[in-house]
Amino acid sequence: MNAADRIRKAFFGFYFAAFFLYLFAPLAIMGAATFNASRFPTVTPWQGTTLQWFSALWADTGMWQSLWTSAVVAFFVVLVVLPIGTAAALLLTSLHARARSFMYAVMVSPLLTPGVVIGISTLVLWRQLGVGGGVFLIVLAQSSFIICYVMLMVAARLQRFDRTQEEAAVGLGASKFMVFRRVILPFLKPALLAAGFLAVLQSIENYNTTLFVRGFDTPLTVYIATKVRTGLTPAVNALALIMIAVTIIGAITYEVVRRRNQRAG
Amino acid sequence: MSHSVELHSVGMSFGRTRAVSDVSFTVEAGEFFSILGPSGCGKTTILRIVAGFLQPTDGAVLIGGQDMAGLGPDQRPTAMIFQSLALFPLMPVWENIAFGLEARGVAKAERRKKADELLHLIALDGYGDRMPGELSGGQRQRVAIARALAVEPQVLLLDEPLSALDLKLRQHMRSELRSLQKRTGVTFIYITHDQSEALAMSDRVAVMSDGILQQVGAPRELYDNPATPFVATFVGETNIIAGEVSAIDNGIATVESTHGRLRGRAGDGLAVGKTARLYVRPEALEPDGNGGNRLTAEIESIDFEGAFALAHGRLDDGGELVASIASTRLGHAPSIGERASFAFADVNAVVLPDD
Amino acid sequence: MTDLYKRFGGGLGTLFVALVAVWLTGMVLAPNIMMIDYALKPNLPPAEIGGPRDVYSLDNILYLANEGVHRAIFFKTIWASALVAFVTFIVCYPLAYWLAQNATQNQTAIVLLALTIPFWINEVLRTLAWYILLAFRGPLNALLMSLGIIDEPVRWYGDGGVLAGMTYAYILFMLFPVYNAIESLEKSQIEAARDLGASVWRTHWRVVIPHAKAGIATGCVFTFMLAAGSYVAPALLGAPGSRWFTEIIYNWFFEGGDWNRGAAYALVLLVLCLTVVLVTLRIARVSLTEVAK
Numbered sequence: 001m002n003a004a005d006r007i008r009k010a011f012f013g014f015y016f017a018a019f020f021l022y023l024f025a026p027l028a029i030m031g032a033a034t035f036n037a038s039r040f041p042t043v044t045p046w047q048g049t050t051l052q053w054f055s056a057l058w059a060d061t062g063m064w065q066s067l068w069t070s071a072v073v074a075f076f077v078v079l080v081v082l083p084i085g086t087a088a089a090l091l092l093t094s095l096h097a098r099a100r101s102f103m104y105a106v107m108v109s110p111l112l113t114p115g116v117v118i119g120i121s122t123l124v125l126w127r128q129l130g131v132g133g134g135v136f137l138i139v140l141a142q143s144s145f146i147i148c149y150v151m152l153m154v155a156a157r158l159q160r161f162d163r164t165q166e167e168a169a170v171g172l173g174a175s176k177f178m179v180f181r182r183v184i185l186p187f188l189k190p191a192l193l194a195a196g197f198l199a200v201l202q203s204i205e206n207y208n209t210t211l212f213v214r215g216f217d218t219p220l221t222v223y224i225a226t227k228v229r230t231g232l233t234p235a236v237n238a239l240a241l242i243m244i245a246v247t248i249i250g251a252i253t254y255e256v257v258r259r260r261n262q263r264a265g
Numbered sequence: 266m267s268h269s270v271e272l273h274s275v276g277m278s279f280g281r282t283r284a285v286s287d288v289s290f291t292v293e294a295g296e297f298f299s300i301l302g303p304s305g306c307g308k309t310t311i312l313r314i315v316a317g318f319l320q321p322t323d324g325a326v327l328i329g330g331q332d333m334a335g336l337g338p339d340q341r342p343t344a345m346i347f348q349s350l351a352l353f354p355l356m357p358v359w360e361n362i363a364f365g366l367e368a369r370g371v372a373k374a375e376r377r378k379k380a381d382e383l384l385h386l387i388a389l390d391g392y393g394d395r396m397p398g399e400l401s402g403g404q405r406q407r408v409a410i411a412r413a414l415a416v417e418p419q420v421l422l423l424d425e426p427l428s429a430l431d432l433k434l435r436q437h438m439r440s441e442l443r444s445l446q447k448r449t450g451v452t453f454i455y456i457t458h459d460q461s462e463a464l465a466m467s468d469r470v471a472v473m474s475d476g477i478l479q480q481v482g483a484p485r486e487l488y489d490n491p492a493t494p495f496v497a498t499f500v501g502e503t504n505i506i507a508g509e510v511s512a513i514d515n516g517i518a519t520v521e522s523t524h525g526r527l528r529g530r531a532g533d534g535l536a537v538g539k540t541a542r543l544y545v546r547p548e549a550l551e552p553d554g555n556g557g558n559r560l561t562a563e564i565e566s567i568d569f570e571g572a573f574a575l576a577h578g579r580l581d582d583g584g585e586l587v588a589s590i591a592s593t594r595l596g597h598a599p600s601i602g603e604r605a606s607f608a609f610a611d612v613n614a615v616v617l618p619d620d
Numbered sequence: 621m622t623d624l625y626k627r628f629g630g631g632l633g634t635l636f637v638a639l640v641a642v643w644l645t646g647m648v649l650a651p652n653i654m655m656i657d658y659a660l661k662p663n664l665p666p667a668e669i670g671g672p673r674d675v676y677s678l679d680n681i682l683y684l685a686n687e688g689v690h691r692a693i694f695f696k697t698i699w700a701s702a703l704v705a706f707v708t709f710i711v712c713y714p715l716a717y718w719l720a721q722n723a724t725q726n727q728t729a730i731v732l733l734a735l736t737i738p739f740w741i742n743e744v745l746r747t748l749a750w751y752i753l754l755a756f757r758g759p760l761n762a763l764l765m766s767l768g769i770i771d772e773p774v775r776w777y778g779d780g781g782v783l784a785g786m787t788y789a790y791i792l793f794m795l796f797p798v799y800n801a802i803e804s805l806e807k808s809q810i811e812a813a814r815d816l817g818a819s820v821w822r823t824h825w826r827v828v829i830p831h832a833k834a835g836i837a838t839g840c841v842f843t844f845m846l847a848a849g850s851y852v853a854p855a856l857l858g859a860p861g862s863r864w865f866t867e868i869i870y871n872w873f874f875e876g877g878d879w880n881r882g883a884a885y886a887l888v889l890l891v892l893c894l895t896v897v898l899v900t901l902r903i904a905r906v907s908l909t910e911v912a913k
Contacts, residue, residue: 008820015714020734022711026749026788027738029759033752041752044762084643087636094624105908110648112841112897113890114849116866120886121651124658124879144647166627167318168351171338172365172416176629182364186355205742208851208866212873221744221852228751228856237752240745247740251733258729 027244034237041234056235063239066223073138073210073219074203080143081199082192085150090184092151093158108152110145118145119212133215141213146202150195157191267452268329268342268419269294270315276323277310284310285476288324292420292454292469297446299455299463302473303499308456309424311473315454316345316422329419339368344413345422348429350405352397358408359384359393365416383411386445403434410445420452427462439466460500464488472496488546492533494617497544504550504586506543506560510535510616518616523582527558529614540619547575547589549613552599556608562586564599574598578605652890658883680884690868690885697865698892700779701847704786705794705840711787712794712839717828720802721810739792744852750785751856781857782864786847793846794839801835802828837904844900845893865889 033041037048057063088107095103110118122141123133131137161184169179207221214222224236270292277285285307292298300308313319315326317338326333333341344365353361360367362383363376371379377393384390387407397405406426413421423442427435443466446453457463463470464484472479472487472495480492491497498505508522518531520543529543550560562578567590574595578586588607590598599605625633660676668674684690719728738746753760754776761773776784805828813823829836854864869889872882901908 004820012714012718019711019715022788023735023738023791026746026753027741029753030745030749040755042755042758044757044759084639087639088643090628090636091624091640094627096623101907106644108908112845112894114845114866114893116849116851116869117655117886117890117893118651120869120873120883121655122647123873124883125651125654127879128654140647144643144651147643147647162349162351164347164349164351165353167338168345168347168412169353169364169368171316171318171343171345172368172412173339174364174368175339176627176632178368180628180632182356182367183353186353189355201740205744207742207744208849211851211870221742224744224748225852225855228748232748236745236748240741240748243741243745244737247737250740251737255729255733259726 027240030237031241031244034234034241036234039233041232041237053234053238056233057238060235062218062223063220063235066218066220069135069217070204070220073135073142074200076135076139077142077146077203078196078199080139081146081150082196084143085147085195086154086188086192088147088151089154089158092155108148111148113145115145115206115208116212119209122209123213133213134217137213137215138210138217138219141209142203142206145209146199149198149202153191153195153198154188157188161187267294267450269327270298270420270452270454271327271330272311272315272324273327274324275311275314275321275326277307277314277319278322283476285314285321288473288476288478290471290478290481292452294329294419294452295450297443297453297455297466297468299457299467299470300473301457301460301463301470301500304458306473307476308458308473310476312345312422312424312454312456315420316343317341318345342419343422344416344418344420346409346413346424346426348425350409350426352405352409352412354397357394357396358389358400361397361408362393362412362415364412369416379415380411383415386414386448387411402430403438406430406438407441410442414449414451418451420454421446423453423455425456425458427457428459435462442466464500472499474499490530491544491615491617494542494544494619497615497617501546502587503544503546504560506545506584507619508541508543510537510539510541513537517611520616524560524580527560527614528611529558529616530612532615532617534618535616536618541616542619543614543616545609545614547587548573549609550586550588550607551609552576552588552590552597552605552607554608556610558609558611558614559606560586560609561604561606563604564601567598567601569595576605578607655883655887658880659887660884661880663878663880680881681888683881684885684888693863693868694865694888697848700783700864701844704783704790704847705843707783708787708790708794708843709798709836709840712791712798716795716798717802717824720799721805721807735792735795738788743789746789747785747852747856750781750788754781754784754857775859777857778859778862781859782854782862785853785857786850789850789853790843790846793842797835797838797842798832799835801832805831833904834906837900837906841897841900844896848889848893 029043030041032043034053035049035051036043036046037050037052038045092100092103092107119141122137122144126132126137126140165183165187166179169183170176174182204220207225210219210222218226224239227233227236272288272290275285275288276283288307288311300311302308310319314321315328317333317336317340320335328342338345353364356364359377359380362380363371366376366379380393381390384393387410389404389407389411392400392404392408397408400408409426410421427438430438439462442453455463455467464487467484469481469483470487471481474495480487480496482490487496487500491500497503506520506522506524506527508520508527510518511521511526512519513531513535516531517528518535518541520527520529520541522543527543529545535541560580562580564576564578566577568575568577569592571592573589573591576588576590576598578588580586586607624636627633628636659680660678662673662677662679664671664674684694715731719731723731752758755761756773756775756777760776761770764770765773809827809831810823813827818826849866850864851866851870854862854867858864858867865885866889869882869885872878872885876882
């Protein structure tokens with residue numbers, strides 16, 4: 001090993017340590033604070049180890065209420081974005097070169113629009129129509145950009161579709177509807193599952209857009225952010241810790257399954 | 266039971282490109298008919314026009330005597346087998362085979378029964394619940410055929426379905442396809458660029474080049490009596506000698522060439538005084554044989570191929586000569602470096618006008 | 621379009637077109653037009669709507685131009701967002717490079733998986749983690765004091781806190797495009813550059829970065845846009861002296877009660893973001909079609 005290699009190794013070693021410290025230290029501290037008896041979530045000073053914040057979380061009806069609101073929103077978002085995103089992808093792949101790049105630009109534009117602007121524009125439109133903020137507007141505002149993700153994922157899968165399958169089906173006498181239901185839709189299923197999963201995550205995680213259209217409804221992100229002003233307790237950390245734990249278990253399971261599949265061939 | 270297919274002056278343009286011009290031929294009911302040509306010659310376009318995926322710009326297609334104008338692929342008594350096979354990868358084999366029946370609203374139990382019958386026909390009993398991805402290339406091939414046969418088509422259209430298989434399997438599938446066609450009695454229209462495939466399997470062959478139909482005929486006829494220079498060179502191997510026609514007598518043309526006076530059967534469009542080419546097959550050339558026509562060449566190499574050997578020689582004017590010598594007669598063959606004289610009979614050569 | 625109908629027939633084809641139309645006109649176009657309408661009209665009591673004073677004007681936008689504090693916050697948001705994009709790029713680039721060129725397949729899988737863990741939990745909780753870490757009597761100050769690096773606690777909330785929190789929040793939006801771009805670079809090109817005597821620094825500057833230009837532009841554009849439009853990080857990690865443009869917009873809506881002025885400010889933010897996006901892509905010669913993940 002020469003000097004240049006050693007310098008490079010040292011650089012990457014130091015960099016990785018710093019990077020992953022940056023990535024995980026905040027989460028670790030947030031998780032650890034769950035067990036501190038301090039009323040404000042922190043790890044310094046340590047005022048004694050306790051599990052009381054888990055029961056506080058359990059007793060926090062506002063938290064559960066907001067979680068339910070988020071779940072309802074996410075459910076309807078999925079219902080809206082999957083059909084529209086799929087239709088958009090199918091439309092896009094059926095267009096010819098120039099029209100396609102124009103439509104593509106139009107269809108990704110919501111991704112390049114700041115979240116607060118999406119919330120505000122939805123809010124003012126519907127106020128004009130006599131509808132105020134609430135779950136309905138949250139669903140509409142979130143969907144308007146989550147559709148883009150679905151469209152991109154479905155379009156990516158469609159690019160690998162062998163269109164002679166469509167011709168074969170038509171040649172065997174299938175109606176256009178049957179071609180769609182029996183050939184195209186099953187092919188898109190993995191992309192639709194992934195897109196639906198991503199849509200749920202995006203919906204639950206959204207704050208910037210939701211804040212403006214929430215009306216008197218309080219989804220989880222809004223509830224947590226309000227807590228910071230009205231009195232944050234480590235009960236929130238307990239929730240975060242549970243979410244992190246679920247994520248890590250999910251990630252490990254995914255990796256184990258992936259490796260097993262890889263070995264299976 | 267099966268239908269004939271007639272093409273009347275069919276033409277097809279894509280924008281400004283002319284893919285096919287003025288193609289007319291008739292495929293008899295129950296015939297194994299091949300369309301042979303290099304890639305880009307328009308043969309796939311013809312097949313897609315017959316299937317109904319394309320509507321021709323000119324001319325008409327009749328199937329079983331009925332004009333197919335305006336009918337889509339789902340309204341025609343045809344079924345197509347694609348080059349990629351286009352099996353549905355996410356459906357088990359039996360659902361693939363029964364897909365056409367599902368489209369026609371046949372009940373599930375009956376679909377399954379019919380699929381099992383077809384699986385038996387293609388000797389894949391018990392494979393119904395496998396996925397297409399679990400089958401070998403040849404098995405997938407047979408499933409694609411069964412899927413097409415399930416809708417009981419009058420005409421089966423095959424677009425180079427064997428091209429993805431290796432040589433051994435391809436040869437096996439040739440005879441299997443041929444016997445399947447005889448058993449079912451369905452009219453087959455088979456597209457290929459492989460002339461040995463077309464000659465081995467077909468009742469008749471249409472040869473195409475650059476969107477134009479060159480010749481239609483039985484394999485022997487194409488081989489022995491090519492109508493155009495393209496057919497003469499594309500179907501089988503041949504030697505070409507250029508010259509000028511000095512006489513046409515009783516169907517035999519005399520050509521004056523740098524190798525002397527040569528004779529062969531006269532093709533269409535020949536005229537005395539015009540330039541022409543004489544085509545003679547390697548197996549028609551006999552070393553030290555008798556006959557009025559002689560070609561002399563210096564032997565450069567002899568490639569042993571098993572049943573026969575190919576002798577490559579250099580003619581006096583620098584041209585190439587290939588002669589086929591049966592292995593049993595190799596003992597008498599000229600050796601490398603030797604000057605040898607080859608003779609051929611008039612009836613074994615064809616004279617065609619220059620392109 | 622005709623191809624769509626040919627593929628799916630009248631019924632399904634019309635359904636697809638209708639769905640897309642509902643989305644693009646009802647959920648994207650109409651709201652934005654209404655926002656522009658709001659932005660260009662004065663805030664009037666209900667009685668005066670439709671009256672002589674209810675006319676289009678640029679007053680709301682000019683108000684922003686003339687109001688010194690808001691204007692300063694606006695420009696500060698722009699350069700701070702650009703700084704966020706730049707810092708995020710610096711943080712992500714070595715990792716993206718290592719993942720794309722040096723890591724084995726399994727290493728890549730594990731690192732990418734680890735990276736996504738903070739991103740499965742939501743942006744508010746991510747920011748909250750920083751809120752706890754950076755608290756005045758929080759762990760970071762405690763650590764630095766026990767190490768003797770500082771003598772008394774530092775107030776991290778403010779510009780520094782916002783920068784740290786935002787960079788943290790948008791790492792993935794930068795990492796993935798840059799990683800994808802570098803991955804398509806042939807290793808032999810880097811080796812060739814080394815072989816020809818280029819320094820590590822020059823190899824990156826002249827070979828890797830130009831190749832990954834499209835990915836870098838995409839990552840920067842997204843990070844900038846997300847930062848400029850973010851509300852949660854400045855709200856939690858900011859200080860009174862580090863206000864963000866989105867906070868002013870929020871105030872117009874829910875505290876000032878002037879939706880028209882709020883809409884005008886939002887419109888300015890939108891135009892700014894789209895301009896930055898288009899100009900950046902133009903400079904990097906990336907077409908909008910390549911901005912997909």
